[in-house]
Amino acid sequence: MRFIEKMKDMARKRKKTIVLPEGEEIRILKAAEIISREEIAEIILLGEEEKISSLAKKEGIDINNIPILNPSTSSKREDYARRYYQLRKEKGVNLEKSRQVLKDTMHYGTMMVYSNDADGVVGGAIHPTSWTLRPPLQIFKREEGVKTVSAYFIMIVPDCPYGESGLFIFADSGMVPNPDAEQLAEIAISSADKAKELLEIEPIVAMLSFSTKGSGKDPIIDKVIKATRIAQKRRPDLLIDGEMQGDSALIPSVGKRKAPKSLVAGKANVLIFPDLNCGNIAYKLTQILAKAETYGPLVQGLTKQVNDLSRSCSTEDIVGIVAITCAQSQMLVGW
Numbered sequence: 001m002r003f004i005e006k007m008k009d010m011a012r013k014r015k016k017t018i019v020l021p022e023g024e025e026i027r028i029l030k031a032a033e034i035i036s037r038e039e040i041a042e043i044i045l046l047g048e049e050e051k052i053s054s055l056a057k058k059e060g061i062d063i064n065n066i067p068i069l070n071p072s073t074s075s076k077r078e079d080y081a082r083r084y085y086q087l088r089k090e091k092g093v094n095l096e097k098s099r100q101v102l103k104d105t106m107h108y109g110t111m112m113v114y115s116n117d118a119d120g121v122v123g124g125a126i127h128p129t130s131w132t133l134r135p136p137l138q139i140f141k142r143e144e145g146v147k148t149v150s151a152y153f154i155m156i157v158p159d160c161p162y163g164e165s166g167l168f169i170f171a172d173s174g175m176v177p178n179p180d181a182e183q184l185a186e187i188a189i190s191s192a193d194k195a196k197e198l199l200e201i202e203p204i205v206a207m208l209s210f211s212t213k214g215s216g217k218d219p220i221i222d223k224v225i226k227a228t229r230i231a232q233k234r235r236p237d238l239l240i241d242g243e244m245q246g247d248s249a250l251i252p253s254v255g256k257r258k259a260p261k262s263l264v265a266g267k268a269n270v271l272i273f274p275d276l277n278c279g280n281i282a283y284k285l286t287q288i289l290a291k292a293e294t295y296g297p298l299v300q301g302l303t304k305q306v307n308d309l310s311r312s313c314s315t316e317d318i319v320g321i322v323a324i325t326c327a328q329s330q331m332l333v334g335w
Contacts, residue, residue, distance in 0.1 A: 003156055003167065003199075004293070004320045011040045011326035016119035018322050019112050021105035023047035023068060025126050029061045031318035036066055040319070041326050044069060044118060046105040071108035080111040087139055110135040113304050120325040124309035125318065129174065133299065136306040143332075146301040148186040151175035151308070152194060153283045153296035154324070160290070162250040163269040164201045169194060170271050170286075173279035174297025174308065184227035185234065188272045190300045192238050195270050197331050198324075206249035206268035207231070207242025208278070212258040215245075224274050239264055242272075295320055298328070305329040 018035075022028050023045030029052070032043045045052060049068045056063045071077060077099070084107070085098040093101070102108050109121040113136075124132040142149060151174035160166030171191040172179065179187060184207070192203035209224045210216055221243055228242040241264035248258045248265050255266025273279035287294045295317070297308045307325045309318060 003154070004295075004323060007320070007323040007327050008038065008040050010330065011323045014326075014330050015039070015041060016326040016329050017042040017044060017117075018325055019044045019046060019109035019118045019121040020318075020322075021046040021109040021121065021123045022125050022127070023052050023105070024055065026055065026059060026061075027313065027315045027318060028125055029056050029059070029063060030315040031322065032063055032066055033061050034315070034319050035322055036063070038319075040323050043067075043322075044112070046071060046109055069108075071105055072103050074108070076115075076117070077102055077108075080108065080115065083115060084111055084139070104135075106131055107135045110139050110306070113306070114139050119329045120305035120307070122307050122309060122318070122321055122325055124311065125313055126311060128311070129297070129308050132308045133175065133306065136299070136302060136304070140302040140304045140306070143301055143303055146186065146190065148176065148179065148183040148190075149299065149301035150179075150183075150187045150190060151297035151299055152191050153294055154199070154298065155283065155286055156293035156295075157286065157290045158292070164199070167199065167201065168269055168271060169199070169203075170273070170279055170283045170296075172276060173273065173283040175276070175299070177276045179227075179275065181223050181226035181230060184223065184272065184274070185230035188227065188231045188240055188270075189235050189238065191270050191272060192235070192240065194298075194300055198327060201269060203238060203270045204264050204267045205231075205238060205240040205270040205272060206244055206264050207240065207272050208246060208249060209243035209274060210245060212244045212248040212265075213262075215258070220274055227272075241265065246271075295324055298324060303332060305332060 018041045024047040045068045081098040085095045112118040150172040152171035153173045155168040157166040195203035207228045211221045224243040231240045247254045249268040252266035259265035
Protein backbone atom coordinates (compact mmCIF):
# COMPACT_ATOMS: atom_id res chain seq x y z
CA MET A 1 0.00 0.00 0.00
CA ARG A 2 1.25 3.46 -0.90
CA PHE A 3 2.25 5.55 2.08
CA ILE A 4 -0.35 8.24 1.53
CA GLU A 5 -3.14 5.67 1.18
CA LYS A 6 -2.07 4.27 4.53
CA MET A 7 -2.33 7.76 6.03
CA LYS A 8 -5.83 8.16 4.57
CA ASP A 9 -6.89 4.85 6.09
CA MET A 10 -5.54 5.93 9.48
CA ALA A 11 -7.40 9.23 9.18
CA ARG A 12 -10.72 7.53 8.41
CA LYS A 13 -10.53 5.28 11.47
CA ARG A 14 -10.63 8.21 13.91
CA LYS A 15 -11.89 11.11 11.85
CA LYS A 16 -10.54 14.53 12.83
CA THR A 17 -11.63 18.09 12.05
CA ILE A 18 -9.06 20.09 10.10
CA VAL A 19 -9.19 23.84 9.48
CA LEU A 20 -8.04 25.20 6.11
CA PRO A 21 -7.52 28.96 6.58
CA GLU A 22 -6.95 29.69 2.87
CA GLY A 23 -10.50 28.94 1.82
CA GLU A 24 -10.44 31.41 -1.06
CA GLU A 25 -7.73 29.44 -2.93
CA ILE A 26 -8.88 27.13 -5.74
CA ARG A 27 -6.48 24.27 -4.87
CA ILE A 28 -7.74 24.32 -1.29
CA LEU A 29 -11.35 24.07 -2.47
CA LYS A 30 -10.58 21.19 -4.80
CA ALA A 31 -8.74 19.40 -2.01
CA ALA A 32 -11.60 20.03 0.42
CA GLU A 33 -14.04 18.42 -2.00
CA ILE A 34 -11.84 15.31 -2.31
CA ILE A 35 -11.22 15.06 1.44
CA SER A 36 -14.94 15.32 2.15
CA ARG A 37 -15.92 12.86 -0.58
CA GLU A 38 -13.31 10.30 0.53
CA GLU A 39 -14.27 10.82 4.19
CA ILE A 40 -10.68 11.50 5.24
CA ALA A 41 -11.55 14.36 7.60
CA GLU A 42 -14.15 16.92 8.52
CA ILE A 43 -13.09 20.19 6.88
CA ILE A 44 -13.77 23.77 7.94
CA LEU A 45 -12.93 26.49 5.42
CA LEU A 46 -12.08 30.02 6.54
CA GLY A 47 -12.76 33.13 4.49
CA GLU A 48 -15.64 35.15 3.05
CA GLU A 49 -18.52 32.75 2.48
CA GLU A 50 -19.93 34.55 -0.57
CA LYS A 51 -16.53 34.70 -2.28
CA ILE A 52 -15.74 31.05 -1.53
CA SER A 53 -19.15 29.79 -2.63
CA SER A 54 -19.00 31.84 -5.83
CA LEU A 55 -15.53 30.54 -6.69
CA ALA A 56 -16.56 26.94 -6.00
CA LYS A 57 -19.67 27.28 -8.16
CA LYS A 58 -17.69 28.85 -10.99
CA GLU A 59 -15.17 25.99 -10.94
CA GLY A 60 -17.76 23.24 -10.49
CA ILE A 61 -16.48 22.26 -7.04
CA ASP A 62 -18.95 20.71 -4.61
CA ILE A 63 -18.43 22.13 -1.11
CA ASN A 64 -22.12 22.24 -0.18
CA ASN A 65 -21.60 20.12 2.95
CA ILE A 66 -18.43 21.88 4.11
CA PRO A 67 -18.77 24.65 6.73
CA ILE A 68 -17.36 28.08 5.86
CA LEU A 69 -16.47 30.52 8.64
CA ASN A 70 -15.59 34.17 8.30
CA PRO A 71 -13.38 35.23 11.25
CA SER A 72 -14.67 38.81 10.98
CA THR A 73 -18.29 37.80 11.56
CA SER A 74 -17.99 34.54 13.51
CA SER A 75 -20.02 34.18 16.71
CA LYS A 76 -16.89 32.94 18.50
CA ARG A 77 -14.57 35.78 17.55
CA GLU A 78 -14.99 37.61 20.87
CA ASP A 79 -14.40 34.43 22.88
CA TYR A 80 -11.27 33.65 20.87
CA ALA A 81 -10.07 37.24 21.18
CA ARG A 82 -10.32 37.09 24.97
CA ARG A 83 -8.45 33.78 25.06
CA TYR A 84 -5.79 35.14 22.75
CA TYR A 85 -5.47 38.21 24.97
CA GLN A 86 -4.89 36.02 28.03
CA LEU A 87 -2.18 34.10 26.18
CA ARG A 88 -0.39 37.17 24.79
CA LYS A 89 -0.99 40.00 27.28
CA GLU A 90 2.48 39.61 28.76
CA LYS A 91 3.82 40.35 25.27
CA GLY A 92 2.01 43.68 25.25
CA VAL A 93 -1.10 42.56 23.35
CA ASN A 94 -4.33 44.20 24.54
CA LEU A 95 -7.90 43.05 23.88
CA GLU A 96 -8.48 45.38 20.94
CA LYS A 97 -5.25 44.21 19.32
CA SER A 98 -6.40 40.63 19.88
CA ARG A 99 -9.63 41.35 18.02
CA GLN A 100 -7.69 42.76 15.08
CA VAL A 101 -5.21 39.88 15.02
CA LEU A 102 -8.01 37.31 14.88
CA LYS A 103 -9.33 38.75 11.63
CA ASP A 104 -6.38 36.91 10.11
CA THR A 105 -7.56 33.44 9.13
CA MET A 106 -4.38 31.65 10.29
CA HIS A 107 -4.60 33.16 13.75
CA TYR A 108 -8.30 32.35 13.87
CA GLY A 109 -7.75 28.75 12.73
CA THR A 110 -5.02 28.32 15.32
CA MET A 111 -7.35 29.54 18.06
CA MET A 112 -9.99 27.08 16.88
CA VAL A 113 -7.53 24.25 17.45
CA TYR A 114 -6.33 25.71 20.75
CA SER A 115 -9.96 25.89 21.90
CA ASN A 116 -10.63 22.27 20.85
CA ASP A 117 -13.08 23.34 18.16
CA ALA A 118 -10.85 21.58 15.61
CA ASP A 119 -8.03 19.04 15.73
CA GLY A 120 -5.50 20.55 13.34
CA VAL A 121 -4.78 23.41 10.98
CA VAL A 122 -3.05 23.30 7.59
CA GLY A 123 -1.95 26.44 5.72
CA GLY A 124 0.69 27.82 3.40
CA ALA A 125 -0.67 27.19 -0.09
CA ILE A 126 -0.51 30.91 -0.85
CA HIS A 127 1.46 32.23 2.13
CA PRO A 128 5.04 31.88 3.36
CA THR A 129 5.97 29.54 6.18
CA SER A 130 6.21 32.44 8.64
CA TRP A 131 2.48 33.19 8.16
CA THR A 132 1.53 29.57 8.79
CA LEU A 133 3.78 28.78 11.74
CA ARG A 134 4.05 32.01 13.74
CA PRO A 135 0.56 31.79 15.33
CA PRO A 136 0.88 28.12 16.44
CA LEU A 137 4.37 28.75 17.82
CA GLN A 138 2.96 31.64 19.86
CA ILE A 139 -0.20 29.85 21.00
CA PHE A 140 0.36 26.09 21.27
CA LYS A 141 2.37 24.56 24.10
CA ARG A 142 5.37 22.37 23.45
CA GLU A 143 5.24 18.65 24.07
CA GLU A 144 6.61 17.61 27.45
CA GLY A 145 10.41 17.61 27.45
CA VAL A 146 10.66 19.35 24.07
CA LYS A 147 12.50 22.67 23.83
CA THR A 148 13.03 22.78 20.06
CA VAL A 149 10.03 22.73 17.74
CA SER A 150 11.22 21.61 14.32
CA ALA A 151 10.01 20.41 10.94
CA TYR A 152 10.60 17.30 8.88
CA PHE A 153 9.79 16.06 5.43
CA ILE A 154 8.61 12.60 4.49
CA MET A 155 10.41 11.70 1.26
CA ILE A 156 9.37 8.78 -0.94
CA VAL A 157 11.92 8.16 -3.68
CA PRO A 158 10.75 5.82 -6.47
CA ASP A 159 12.84 2.78 -7.44
CA CYS A 160 15.27 3.49 -4.60
CA PRO A 161 17.12 0.70 -2.77
CA TYR A 162 18.26 2.97 0.06
CA GLY A 163 16.60 3.96 3.31
CA GLU A 164 13.38 2.05 3.97
CA SER A 165 12.96 1.05 0.30
CA GLY A 166 13.02 4.71 -0.70
CA LEU A 167 11.15 6.03 2.34
CA PHE A 168 13.00 8.67 4.38
CA ILE A 169 12.63 11.43 6.91
CA PHE A 170 14.66 14.59 6.19
CA ALA A 171 15.07 17.02 9.12
CA ASP A 172 15.19 19.86 9.80
CA SER A 173 14.31 20.98 6.28
CA GLY A 174 11.75 23.63 7.06
CA MET A 175 12.06 25.55 10.32
CA VAL A 176 15.23 25.92 12.42
CA PRO A 177 17.85 27.88 10.43
CA ASN A 178 21.03 27.12 12.36
CA PRO A 179 20.49 24.73 15.27
CA ASP A 180 23.17 24.42 17.91
CA ALA A 181 24.31 20.98 19.08
CA GLU A 182 21.57 20.65 21.71
CA GLN A 183 18.89 21.61 19.21
CA LEU A 184 20.30 19.31 16.55
CA ALA A 185 20.26 16.40 18.99
CA GLU A 186 16.65 17.14 19.85
CA ILE A 187 15.70 17.32 16.15
CA ALA A 188 17.30 13.91 15.65
CA ILE A 189 15.42 12.36 18.57
CA SER A 190 12.07 13.88 17.59
CA SER A 191 12.50 12.74 13.98
CA ALA A 192 13.40 9.21 15.08
CA ASP A 193 10.26 9.05 17.19
CA LYS A 194 8.15 10.23 14.25
CA ALA A 195 9.67 7.53 12.02
CA LYS A 196 8.61 4.93 14.55
CA GLU A 197 5.18 6.35 15.40
CA LEU A 198 3.96 7.68 12.06
CA LEU A 199 5.87 5.67 9.46
CA GLU A 200 5.98 2.52 11.61
CA ILE A 201 9.61 1.84 10.71
CA GLU A 202 12.64 1.25 12.91
CA PRO A 203 14.54 4.55 12.78
CA ILE A 204 18.17 4.47 11.73
CA VAL A 205 19.44 8.01 12.17
CA ALA A 206 22.44 9.53 10.39
CA MET A 207 23.83 12.87 11.55
CA LEU A 208 25.05 14.29 8.26
CA SER A 209 28.13 16.36 7.51
CA PHE A 210 30.79 16.75 4.82
CA SER A 211 33.00 14.50 6.93
CA THR A 212 32.77 10.85 7.94
CA LYS A 213 34.27 9.88 11.27
CA GLY A 214 37.00 12.49 11.37
CA SER A 215 37.86 12.74 7.66
CA GLY A 216 37.39 16.52 7.86
CA LYS A 217 37.98 19.27 10.42
CA ASP A 218 35.73 22.29 10.89
CA PRO A 219 33.56 23.88 13.62
CA ILE A 220 30.41 22.78 11.78
CA ILE A 221 31.64 19.19 11.97
CA ASP A 222 32.34 19.62 15.68
CA LYS A 223 28.71 20.68 16.13
CA VAL A 224 27.46 17.51 14.45
CA ILE A 225 29.79 15.32 16.52
CA LYS A 226 28.64 16.99 19.74
CA ALA A 227 24.98 16.65 18.72
CA THR A 228 25.49 12.96 17.99
CA ARG A 229 26.96 12.34 21.43
CA ILE A 230 24.13 14.24 23.13
CA ALA A 231 21.47 12.30 21.23
CA GLN A 232 23.16 8.96 21.88
CA LYS A 233 23.43 9.67 25.60
CA ARG A 234 19.87 10.96 25.85
CA ARG A 235 18.34 8.08 23.90
CA PRO A 236 20.54 4.98 24.01
CA ASP A 237 17.58 2.96 22.72
CA LEU A 238 17.87 4.61 19.29
CA LEU A 239 20.31 3.87 16.47
CA ILE A 240 21.95 7.28 15.96
CA ASP A 241 25.43 7.84 14.56
CA GLY A 242 27.58 10.49 12.94
CA GLU A 243 29.21 12.48 11.71
CA MET A 244 28.90 11.02 8.23
CA GLN A 245 28.55 12.01 4.60
CA GLY A 246 25.47 11.23 2.56
CA ASP A 247 27.03 8.33 0.70
CA SER A 248 28.35 6.84 3.94
CA ALA A 249 24.87 7.07 5.43
CA LEU A 250 23.03 5.47 2.52
CA ILE A 251 25.23 3.11 0.50
CA PRO A 252 26.17 -0.11 2.33
CA SER A 253 29.50 -0.64 0.56
CA VAL A 254 30.59 2.96 1.18
CA GLY A 255 29.39 2.91 4.77
CA LYS A 256 31.29 -0.30 5.44
CA ARG A 257 34.46 1.18 3.99
CA LYS A 258 34.29 4.64 5.62
CA ALA A 259 32.67 3.72 8.96
CA PRO A 260 33.13 -0.02 9.46
CA LYS A 261 32.12 0.01 13.13
CA SER A 262 28.92 1.98 12.62
CA LEU A 263 25.52 0.30 12.94
CA VAL A 264 23.96 3.19 10.99
CA ALA A 265 26.33 3.68 8.05
CA GLY A 266 24.84 2.40 4.80
CA LYS A 267 21.42 1.81 6.39
CA ALA A 268 20.05 5.23 7.38
CA ASN A 269 16.40 6.10 6.83
CA VAL A 270 16.32 9.29 8.96
CA LEU A 271 18.70 11.97 7.68
CA ILE A 272 19.53 14.86 10.01
CA PHE A 273 21.10 17.89 8.32
CA PRO A 274 23.47 20.29 10.12
CA ASP A 275 21.40 23.36 9.22
CA LEU A 276 18.36 24.53 7.28
CA ASN A 277 20.40 25.48 4.23
CA CYS A 278 21.50 21.87 3.78
CA GLY A 279 18.15 20.33 4.67
CA ASN A 280 16.04 22.58 2.46
CA ILE A 281 18.34 22.31 -0.55
CA ALA A 282 18.56 18.53 -0.19
CA TYR A 283 14.82 17.96 -0.06
CA LYS A 284 14.12 20.19 -3.05
CA LEU A 285 16.85 18.59 -5.15
CA THR A 286 15.61 15.12 -4.21
CA GLN A 287 12.07 16.12 -5.10
CA ILE A 288 13.06 17.53 -8.48
CA LEU A 289 15.84 15.22 -9.62
CA ALA A 290 14.61 11.95 -8.17
CA LYS A 291 10.91 12.76 -8.73
CA ALA A 292 10.26 12.00 -5.08
CA GLU A 293 6.89 12.33 -3.38
CA THR A 294 7.38 15.01 -0.77
CA TYR A 295 5.21 15.72 2.26
CA GLY A 296 6.05 18.65 4.51
CA PRO A 297 7.23 20.62 6.25
CA LEU A 298 5.51 18.64 9.01
CA VAL A 299 5.77 20.19 12.45
CA GLN A 300 6.96 18.21 15.47
CA GLY A 301 7.20 19.20 19.12
CA LEU A 302 3.84 20.93 19.75
CA THR A 303 0.90 19.60 21.76
CA LYS A 304 -1.53 20.42 18.96
CA GLN A 305 -1.11 19.87 15.27
CA VAL A 306 -0.26 22.34 12.54
CA ASN A 307 1.36 21.67 9.18
CA ASP A 308 2.70 23.89 6.45
CA LEU A 309 2.19 23.62 2.70
CA SER A 310 4.58 24.58 -0.04
CA ARG A 311 3.26 27.39 -2.20
CA SER A 312 3.96 25.13 -5.18
CA CYS A 313 1.75 22.38 -3.73
CA SER A 314 -0.81 20.56 -5.85
CA THR A 315 -4.36 19.65 -4.88
CA GLU A 316 -3.15 16.08 -4.27
CA ASP A 317 -0.38 17.39 -1.98
CA ILE A 318 -2.95 19.22 0.13
CA VAL A 319 -5.10 16.09 0.44
CA GLY A 320 -2.01 14.15 1.52
CA ILE A 321 -0.93 16.70 4.12
CA VAL A 322 -4.43 16.80 5.61
CA ALA A 323 -4.43 13.00 5.90
CA ILE A 324 -1.02 13.09 7.60
CA THR A 325 -2.20 15.87 9.92
CA CYS A 326 -5.12 13.67 10.98
CA ALA A 327 -2.78 10.75 11.64
CA GLN A 328 -0.41 12.98 13.62
CA SER A 329 -3.22 14.42 15.73
CA GLN A 330 -4.36 10.91 16.63
CA MET A 331 -0.94 10.33 18.21
CA LEU A 332 -0.86 13.44 20.37
CA VAL A 333 -1.30 12.77 24.08
CA GLY A 334 -4.89 13.22 25.18
CA TRP A 335 -6.34 13.49 21.69
